[in-house]
Amino acid sequence: MVTINDIARRAGVSRTTVSRFINESGYVSEKARENISRVIEATGYVPSEQAKSLRLKRTKVIGVVIPKISTETMSRVVNGMDEILQQEGYQILLASSSLDKQKEIEQLKLLESRRVDGIILVATNREPELLEAVKNLSVPVVAVGQHLPEISSVVYNDYEAAKSLTKEILHAGHTKIGFIGVDEADYSVGVLRKKGFLDALKENGCSVETGWMQTASFSISAGEEAAARLLEQSKTLPTALLAVTDRLAVGAMQTLRKEGFDLPGEMAVAGMGASDMSAYVTPALTTVDYYYEEAGKVSAGILLKAITGHAKKVEKSQMDYRLLKRDSLR
């Protein structure tokens, strides 16, 4: 790999002059310019951003920790980030925790060791170990999806979104509503969405049977299984079903259809997240759009402000949401 010294030698100048030429700083004579530019052309020299980073104490790299790469939500969030970061000349160093809490912490350390200029953590939990690890970092951090104390966070309005959606279901005339949630370790999806659901019911004087409340992981098949359990464990069947993610809803619809339910006639279904497929399943799924790309952009923006020092120490931002009423709810 050709270095600045090679260029200097072959152009008959010092590496200082080459550096000046490249960065357009200070004086370089016309003759020197020509020589240097000719040699660079001939050798295909590309300055080492690496060496530069060491000297300048900045890498122009942002670390992004996500639970899993191959989910629609994540790819949309990361896409939003990239759009903003690329504009400012930053690149993304990707770190997947594969939904492993220990690995999530390791990834943070790893990114710190690479001296990234900042970290965006798409968090799935709020365990003390994670908070501790985040606090010990000496790089600016922005959390996405979970409200981490004393850390800049971009969160979805999970509570209100779930509440609105539930009200919409009630409004459609349903009073017996089933629920497919996820583990409470995920505070945003597991706790807040469930709370929004339950509060909306309470405010309208509705109650739920225990069998109507199911918990699943994040896959479509988990939704299928949860729906099956719900049907089996319910003494009286609900007439509508709210799943906290679209994938769970799609899985549930699959089971319901298999069991011969008329959708949405005998069972209305709603999901959350506005996934791509939600508009194309049959019946089209009623859901909530969280503006994931936008969340990525906002978090990147906050991080950049923190890096350049033009920011409040801790900035909290709550994303908007939007109800998408479709055929699956009547």
Add this chain to the structure above:
Amino acid sequence: MVTINDIARRAGVSRTTVSRFINESGYVSEKARENISRVIEATGYVPSEQAKSLRLKRTKVIGVVIPKISTETMSRVVNGMDEILQQEGYQILLASSSLDKQKEIEQLKLLESRRVDGIILVATNREPELLEAVKNLSVPVVAVGQHLPEISSVVYNDYEAAKSLTKEILHAGHTKIGFIGVDEADYSVGVLRKKGFLDALKENGCSVETGWMQTASFSISAGEEAAARLLEQSKTLPTALLAVTDRLAVGAMQTLRKEGFDLPGEMAVAGMGASDMSAYVTPALTTVDYYYEEAGKVSAGILLKAITGHAKKVEKSQMDYRLLKRDSLR
């Protein structure tokens, strides 16, 4: 940020000894061990991978260039890569070209300037400028999705897959088959899949009307529009329709349903790519599984072999495929 020199000073040893302690190379006395480990603990010191990279001439970072982050295909491919790369201690530096050919080339340069240990290029075209840029790189490169000359490549069997799928449609009794393709700049999807389709027809003595062959971009809505054009421009309607991606197929189904077609009774539809949603649309979409995660894994494996020098100079690998016959084709 605390450095190895700070640790050395506070532990009362030289930085060499600290380095030895960290890397478990050479002798370090029990007393020195204790001091160093205590100081590291107290300061939260994390060695700079950056400085290490400069010295060792390797970064443990792999650059991945993709056309767009927020597509299911890409996130699955990248997920596969990450699985392999993480095992070997590599991280992924993500570079999206946003489907811009010029930017694709810039991203390659940028990754080279960061001295990544290798690059995986998920290519969408084979333009001479791109080939030139790739050849000028002084890092190992693996291409995915397109067969780049003299470059290790992992390709899908686009031709055979399209041909098999078409034969399957013929086998189901259809002889008039419409086609929604994409621009030929994308050699694999635009040219090879179309060729597979046409060759299968030719071998079976079937022909196509011009109106039956439509071209679209990669979105669902493009599929809707292409199907509308197809219906409009056909003198006699086909009884089946092959779209080169699932999203196009889903879009087409949307239009067909809107126009009152009974699916698959009046029009059978097939897609390609085995997207997540393909199994959950109605009717479930017949498609071809390209094993995208696996392609990511294979490409990462080839790259790692190239980096460690245990590889042939150029390695070509062709992925397997699998027909998924579902309700949309009868």
Add this chain to the structure above:
DNA sequence: CAGACATGTGTGATCGATTCCACAATGTGC
């Protein structure tokens, strides 16, 4: 008891860039 060998530590060069500072030339004003 000399030389070999294991144990333990530090000095200084190195990786590839940037940048402060010193120092030449040359021109310019008074």
Add this chain to the structure above:
DNA sequence: GCACATTGTGGAATCGATCACACATGTCTG
């Protein structure tokens, strides 16, 4: 003709790590 900009260049330190090598002990062996 002297002081002083302006223009142009290079030497050397620096960023934070690794590592070859030198050098000190202490112990074992023939």
